[in-house]
Amino acid sequence: MSTYPPTQCGLATFTAALYEHLSRLPGHVGVVRVLDDPDGGPPAAEVVADLVNGSRASAAAAVHTLNGYDVVVVQHEYGIYGGFDGADVLEVVEALTVPTMVVLHTVLENPTSQQRWILERLVTAADVVVTMAETARDRLVEYYGVDLARIVVIPHGAIDHRSMRGTRSAGPRPLILTWGLLGPGKGIEWAIDAMQGLRDLRPRYLVIGKTHPKVLKRDGEEYRRSLAVRARERGVADIVEFDASYLELPALANLVECADVVLLPYDSPDQVTSGVLIEAVAAGRPVVSTAFPHAVELLAGGSGLIVPQRDPGALALSLRRVLTEPGLAEEMAASAASQAPSLVWSAVAQRYRSAAASLVAAS
Incomplete structure (x- = not known):
C-alpha cells in the first residue's frame, strides 16, 4: 500500500x-x-x-x-x-x-x-x-x-549500475549533479552560493527534478524562481542549470553515470532515508553531502565527503577536492562499488x- x-x-x-x-x-x-x-x-x-x-x-x-x-x-x-x-x-x-x-x-x-x-x-x-x-x-x-x-x-x-560501468562519457566541463523533487529544505540555496568558489573549474551544476506536487499546489513555482534569481545575484547563472524533468529510472541511471560528483546539500538534520544518496553510491559516483543521518551512516566507509549544513564554503572546498585531488574520486568510487551489491x-x-x-x- x-x-x-x-x-x-x-x-x-x-x-x-x-x-x-x-x-x-x-x-x-x-x-x-x-x-x-x-x-x-x-x-x-x-x-x-x-x-x-x-x-x-x-x-x-x-x-x-x-x-x-x-x-x-x-x-x-x-x-x-x-x-x-x-x-x-x-x-x-x-x-x-x-x-x-x-x-x-x-x-x-x-x-x-x-x-x-x-x-x-x-x-x-x-x-x-x-x-x-x-x-x-x-x-x-x-x-x-x-x-x-x-x-x-x-x-x-537502487538501480543495478554494474552492467553499465564503462559507459560514462565525460564532458568538457565537470558535472555536479543534484536531483529529486524540488522544494524548500533541499539546500539548493547553499549549493548555488558554493558555485562562486568554483568558477575557475568551470563546472556545470545541474539541478534536475520537478517541483514537489504539494509545494507546487501551495506556492506554485515561487521556490524554483527564487533559486534562479539567487544564481543571477551570485553571478553563477552560467554555471547553474535547472531542468524540471521527472526522470524515469533508466534515464536517471544514464544521467547519474555521467556525473563527476553527486551533491546532496540538504538542510534537514533528521533525514534517515535518501533514495538519491543510495542511487549515487550504487552508481559508484563520488558524493558530497551535508551531515544528515543517512549520509553520515552510508558514507562512513569512504564513498563520500560530509560537510555541515548551510555552509557554502565547506561545500565548495569538498567539491574542489573531489574534482581536483589526484586519486580521491577513484578511491571514493571503489568504496561505493563495494557497497553496491547489497543496495x-x-x-x-x-x-x-x-x-x-x-x-x-x-x-
Whole structure:
C-alpha cells in the first residue's frame, strides 16, 4: 500500500521499483494505490484497489482487498495519507487481520505530539517494522520504545549500475549533479552560493527534478524562481542549470553515470532515508553531502565527503577536492562499488520477500 505511478513522488517510484523486483520472485504481488484525487489516472494491471484519501468507503474496500493477501507491506510517510499528518492510515492498518510490515520512510527525533501518536500506533499494529538505515532503527528504540527484535533494516533499493560501468562519457566541463523533487529544505540555496568558489573549474551544476506536487499546489513555482534569481545575484547563472524533468529510472541511471560528483546539500538534520544518496553510491559516483543521518551512516566507509549544513564554503572546498585531488574520486568510487551489491533492487526485494516468508511461517 503506497502512492504509485502515475503519481510522481519518491514513494511512488520506490514502490514501483520494489513491485517490479518482487514480481520476479515466486508468488503474487498486488498494489493498493493511495490517491488524493479519485480520478488518479488509469491504474496499472498490478493495482488491485485504490485508497482515496478522505473516502471511508475506499478505506473499507482497501482493507477487504489487503486481507485477502498473506502479507501486507505498508509504505509510511506523513504526507501521503489523509487526515492531519496522515492519521487516516491508522484506520486501515489497525483493521488488517493478516501479518503486516510497516516501512518507515521518516523517523523523527523530535516529532510533534500528533506525529508521535501516529507512529506509536503504527508500530504497535505492525508485526514487523522496516527502516532503511540503522540510525532510524536506533531512533525507534531510543525515542519510541520499540522492541529491537521487531525491527528489520532493509536499505532503500537502487538501480543495478554494474552492467553499465564503462559507459560514462565525460564532458568538457565537470558535472555536479543534484536531483529529486524540488522544494524548500533541499539546500539548493547553499549549493548555488558554493558555485562562486568554483568558477575557475568551470563546472556545470545541474539541478534536475520537478517541483514537489504539494509545494507546487501551495506556492506554485515561487521556490524554483527564487533559486534562479539567487544564481543571477551570485553571478553563477552560467554555471547553474535547472531542468524540471521527472526522470524515469533508466534515464536517471544514464544521467547519474555521467556525473563527476553527486551533491546532496540538504538542510534537514533528521533525514534517515535518501533514495538519491543510495542511487549515487550504487552508481559508484563520488558524493558530497551535508551531515544528515543517512549520509553520515552510508558514507562512513569512504564513498563520500560530509560537510555541515548551510555552509557554502565547506561545500565548495569538498567539491574542489573531489574534482581536483589526484586519486580521491577513484578511491571514493571503489568504496561505493563495494557497497553496491547489497543496495540494488534485486537484493532488496529478496530481503523483503524473506521477511514476509518468515511472517507467514510464524502465523
